Amino acid sequence: MDFEYTATQQEIRLAVRRICDKFGLDYWRQCDETEAYPSEFVQEMTSAGWLGALIPEEYGGSGASLLDACVILQEINRSGANGAACHAQMYTMAALLRHGSEAQKQAYLPRIADGSLRLQAFGVTEPDAGSNTLDIRTTARKVDGGYRINGQKIWTSRYLFSDLYLLLAKTPTAEKPAKKTDGLSLFLVDIKAAGDSLKATPIKTMLNHHTCQVFIDNLFVPEENLIGEEGKGFGYVLETLNAERLLVASESIGDGKWFIETASRYATDRVVFNRQIGANQGVQFPIARAHINVEAAELMRNRAAALFDSGAPCGHEATTAKYLASEASWEAAEATMTTFGGYGFAAEFHVERKWREARLFRTAPISNNLVLAQVAQHVLGMPRSY
Structure with missing residues (x-):
């Protein structure tokens, strides 16, 4: 087993981060405050080819793997941005790519890849x-x-x-x-x-x-x-949802990394009672625990994405990755809010915005309680609970 990202995936990460850096945290805060759609960001990502990454080259895309797409969304959220405006165009590809007719692919995929159709x-x-x-x-x-x-x-x-x-x-x-x-x-x-x-x-x-x-x-x-x-159609949707859950898990992992980096930096810089607050185990342990859980979720996501890319069944692994990632991200969000104290509620620090965004993925696109029910029934053989 190879646990390292490829050189290409590392290049993807850096290229996506360069785009994200053009916009910055204040761009996303303004979008949030005005309820605006991040059109400029989406256009930049489309022009760079990232939103058409999963489309095969013969239809104008990059022919990337799902794990490549996961890297894209993870880096968007790790930068402090919100990848929700990008992820759907990626995961809806699963049904069209795997079950669409050749005529449908010819008609739609090139225009989706170049951004003329969304x-x-x-x-x-x-x-x-x-x-x-x-x-x-x-x-x-x-x-x-x-x-x-x-x-x-x-x-x-x-x-x-x-x-x-x-x-x-x-x-x-x-x-x-x-x-x-x-x-x-x-x-x-x-x-x-x-x-x-x-x-x-x-x-x-x-x-x-x-x-x-x-x-x-x-x-x-x-x-x-x-x-x-x-x-x-139900079978086609399940395949699409597996992709969706892995892409959403990637956003949660990216959020978790943003929270951990933000909290660690603040805990190191913030001095109260003549000492850095990060020197207190009550502050550093929750951040460290969240870091460990985000790393574990990332490994599960990578395994599930590898199964998806190989065409192997991955329903259990995809939902497990989504569960682990969203719970780890929320743990990191809570640790960061606690670390920042009152400042965590101030919009200028961006923590409260990311905190709200992170909470969504414990409920959507599949409730974590439903994940647990499915594992209990279909993996552990326990009685059906719903």
């Missing part, structure tokens, strides 16, 4: 179904030339900044599916062509995440925009 919106979660994806109610009915879709999605982030919408819906096979996971289909929707059939309402949240609920009213989707086979 695929940032993913419609899975619904108000009543929550984490129970098999219980969604959005329905796609077969009609001449395609499908008519009706329903509602929630927590669709970056919809207002996307040209394409990856949408999961029930199809007629759901009436009498051969097995529980049959009957869901995945569609690639042109948001502009959809017109008034799609209506999005922003959801105000505690952090600058640009998320919406989307109402779908008699939307027509041409048959050629069905990804893969009808009724097999």
Whole structure:
């Protein structure tokens, strides 16, 4: 086993950091305060080819591995930035790359790679179904030339900044599916062509995440925009979600490293009662503990990404990496807030913004409690709890 990053991955890290350094912490604080989308940053990352990294070279991308993409997002967050505006375009690639038709790849991938099309919106979660994806109610009915879709999605982030919408819906096979996971289909929707059939309402949240609920009213989707086979969409989504969980884990790892570096520096510089506060074990131990856990999460993420890149099953490893990374990042966030004391609540130090961002990933894209339930049932063979 080789635990070292390749020379190429180290070069990726440095190149991404150079872009991040152009913007700086105050840019992200301003975006947060004004609830602005980081358009300039996203454009810079797109122009440099990083958001098209997973797209094969024949379609205008870099043909990078998922672990390469993880390195990109980890470094974004390690710089103190917020990679959420970048990650969706990477993880939605999984379904299109693995199950899209050649015509779909030719039509969309080169334009996504050059930035003329944005695929940032993913419609899975619904108000009543929550984490129970098999219980969604959005329905796609077969009609001449395609499908008519009706329903509602929630927590669709970056919809207002996307040209394409990856949408999961029930199809007629759901009436009498051969097995529980049959009957869901995945569609690639042109948001502009959809017109008034799609209506999005922003959801105000505690952090600058640009998320919406989307109402779908008699939307027509041409048959050629069905990804893969009808009724097999749930499996495609799982593959996409494995990529999503690893990319999100990478953001959490990057956050954790930012917190640890920030807290260590402050604890060394800050003097109270005539001594550096970092000399107190009550200050240094929580930071050190968080560092250890972030490093462990990074190793699990690397293992899961290696499995994904080889085409091997990696569902358990991906969710485990997401769990470990988000918990370690939150531990680091709490240690940093405690280290900074009152100053941690001051926006100028950026800790409170990153603290809010880190908390999200304990809940999304999969709740850590659901991860534990899945491990208990499917890995340890314990009774189903949900």
